[in-house]
Structures are given as structure tokens and as C-alpha cells.
Amino acid sequence: MKKDTTHHDHSVESHKACVSLVPIFNHLEDGQLDEIMGTTHSVSYQKHELIYHAGDESNALYIVNKGKVRIYRLSESGKEQLVRILNPGDFTGEMALFSESTHETYAEAMVNTKICMINRLDLQEFLMKYPSISLKILAEFSHRLDASEKQSSRFATEKVDTRIALFLVDYLDKEISGTDELTLPMSKKDLASYLGTTPETISRKFNELEDRGYIKQLTHKQIRIVDLDGLLFV
Amino acid sequence: MKKDTTHHDHSVESHKACVSLVPIFNHLEDGQLDEIMGTTHSVSYQKHELIYHAGDESNALYIVNKGKVRIYRLSESGKEQLVRILNPGDFTGEMALFSESTHETYAEAMVNTKICMINRLDLQEFLMKYPSISLKILAEFSHRLDASEKQSSRFATEKVDTRIALFLVDYLDKEISGTDELTLPMSKKDLASYLGTTPETISRKFNELEDRGYIKQLTHKQIRIVDLDGLLFV
């Protein structure tokens, strides 16, 4: 399971990159960065491997160094919902770190993935020593809370086609888009799970949006936004 | 707007209570509490008055001292969703404090309400000075994030009757329940908004749950849980 920690130079290099890459640390001075780097260890996961599991005790903050991670939940009735996808620089594991002692979500490597872990106690020490880190994490939490509540509110009040349209618009915003084309960041199956519907409905609604002239489906994953304003008024 | 800060003894008393009452501060020593108290000011709101408004600039942390506050969102299509209800000791306003500069939600006094406000800059100063406060807030945020994601996930995967059942069970858990009776903390109209459905459906589903022998509706707001296990398997 544990790999690459004392492997060769390249590993150490990317190890440093891992910490300095993250928004919550990248404002620190070099000396402080080194100090944090010293306590992290790096772990690699194979595609489809579980990084943690609901019910697991939480002992670390996980920072994605390379790869992609699916965070999902199982609802009371056993259905899976995709919560978010982590890309390099994103972190997780915090939930359990600060309040609950066990994870509520599942984290699964979508491709071969390298994670930097910071031990819970080490992190708490840093937070007490460098309070500015807390402020960064608080900012990140605020964003996530906002995103999650917005998502909740859309589930509560919008129909599926609107949720899809808003997803596309949001996602286009996030891309450094000089373009009107986008590549779906996940399979349509996952998108269905993320948007609280079924793959069948996703498929039909995409066709509907295309028929109405708002989008053009280039391939399964490539989409061109033809009429952004139209999309916003679905 | 500003009231009660130098009013009379009773006001100062409750002012202190306000700060020392809150989980995020109540671990501090007396001297530190006094210091924070010194920077807070107290504001009163009438029933139905808005405390803040989506789009408002955020300048303060709001702690409920007395009363009840409805936090809600308007979705893209203009429908309202109830996000949470604040009781004495709960706080809000944080979203904008740490990341966005404007509020995404609306906060409305449900009854005559007294709020303690801590200025954004003062708070940041305290966070840098007493890092343990950040840890408390991080813990609180973790909880909220978890609650919000859980809610999201229920919207995405459960039908209305299950959401209602889970709401009742959760709420019964939260009460210091030696009893199997509960008083709904909000109107059914608000409950509908909170659970992402309509008052009509709420009404019908409550009847259904009663017909199936899981609950008994004593009055509009009083409910007895007759068969908890049944409710969990709805």
C-alpha cells in the first residue's frame, strides 16, 4: 500500500510540490513549508482502490498529488450519490478530522493516484502554531458549504433539465474557457448520480437540450454550448 | 439599529451570556471571554425582519442570543428553500466572512430576536490570537458540511416519504427525548420547503404515515412516534 516515500529524487520532488501546490499551504514561507513537508507521507492507490471507507476512523488529511478521486455517499436506502471529484491540489478527510471520528463518505481512486497524507495530530499542531492555515481552511470550508447548500437547494427546487443546464453552465465557468466546448469531467452514469437522477434521464435530457438547439453533443464526453442564454432559461 | 450595548445591567448580563453560551467560545478563559465580549454589539430584530440579505456585503458573525432565525436561499428559478433554523447559541454569517464577500442566503427573524454581532476584523484578530477558536469553528463547519451533504444526498436518492421519516427520526434524536412525542420546530409549509416538496404533499404523506400506523398526529404540530422501526423502513 505505502509506496514512493523513500523511492528516489523524483518522488521527494513531487512530495514537496504536493504541499506547496495546495491553496491552504501555499501562502506559507519556505521554512514552514519544509516543516510541514517533513511530516507528510505519500501513498499511491491503484485505479478503483478505496482510499477510505464510511465508518473508517479518520486519522489524516488527504491531499491529492496526482490522479483523480471520487467522493461518494451511500444514502439510508443504500443508493450511491457522487458528492464531488477531487483533482490534484484538492483535499479531503477533514470531516472526520475536526468533528466526527469516522468518515461519512467513501473515497475511491478513479485512476492511479498519489496522495499526500498529513497526520491528524501533526496538522492540529500546525494549526495552533500557524493560525493562518486555519483561516485558509475555513475559507475552503465556506466554499464547500456554499456549494453543498446550493446543490441541496437545486435538488429541492429545480427539475432535472434545469439542474443539468446549471451544471453545464457552472462547469463552463470553472474551465479557463476561451471556448464554448467542454469535456464532461465524469461518465454520464456518474453525472446522473451527482445530479440525483438516472443515466436514462440524463441521456434523454441531453437529447432534448440538443433538439432545442442549446447544445451540440460532439462525442459522448464532448459538448459544445451553442446557446448559453437559452440554457440559462431552461 | 444599534441598541442595548450600554443600556442597563440586564442587557450587559445577557450580552455576556450570549458569548459564553456559544460552543465556539465557551472553552475560553474568563479574561479572553471578556475581551471578546468587549467587541460585540447586540442588535434586536422584530418578527419577520431581515437580518441580512443575499448580495449584502458581509461584515460580521451573527450569534443568536434570543429568538429564532430562518436561513433560506432562493434558487435560480426563484423558489425559496429553507436551509436551517437558528436557535439561541447558533451562529451564521460565516460564509461571507471567510470567503465570499457577499451573502448567498437570507436570514429572517421568525420572532422578536436578539443577535450578538462580532465584527469581521475583530473576529479575525481573535482567530489569529487564540487559534483554538478556529478549531472549534472548523469542527462546527465540518458538522454543517456533513449535514448539508447528507441532506443533498437524501434529496438525490430518497423519495418524499423517506425524507419525512428520516427528518422525524433525526429530530427525535436531537431532542432530549425520554418521550416518543415531538413538536415540529416549524410550520408544515416551512417543513415542505426544507424537505424540497409542497405543503400538499406533506399533508398527504403525514396522513399516509398515520394510516400505516407509524405515527399519530395529535395536533398540527404535535406528533407521536408510534412505530420507530417501521418509520425507518418506509
Added chain:
DNA sequence: CGGCATTTTGACCTCGTTCAACAACTGTGG
């Protein structure tokens, strides 16, 4: 008591799920 908001009930209709079959895509080993 009278007025107003909340809650309930009924009838109807729409949206989205479900199930089943098929098509397209991806990766693996021969």
C-alpha cells in the same frame, strides 16, 4: 368576532423512474 395564513382534500396531469432490449465503447488476452 372577523380576517388572514396555514392546512387539508380532491382531481388532474406531468415528469421522471423503471424495466427491458439493444448499441457503442473500453480494455484485455490471444
Added chain:
DNA sequence: CCACAGTTGTTGAACGAGGTCAAAATGCCG
């Protein structure tokens, strides 16, 4: 490089959950 198997995506038809609209009933507060 192709064949095959396992996913993932698409399409059709039927059903059902829940939204909508209208109207009546209940409860609340001045």
C-alpha cells in the same frame, strides 16, 4: 490487431410519485 466480455450509454413503453390548481376547512391573532 482482432475477438470477446464487461461496462456504459441509448431508446421505447408503461407506470407511479408527486406537483399543480382550486376550493374548503381549520387555526391563529388582533
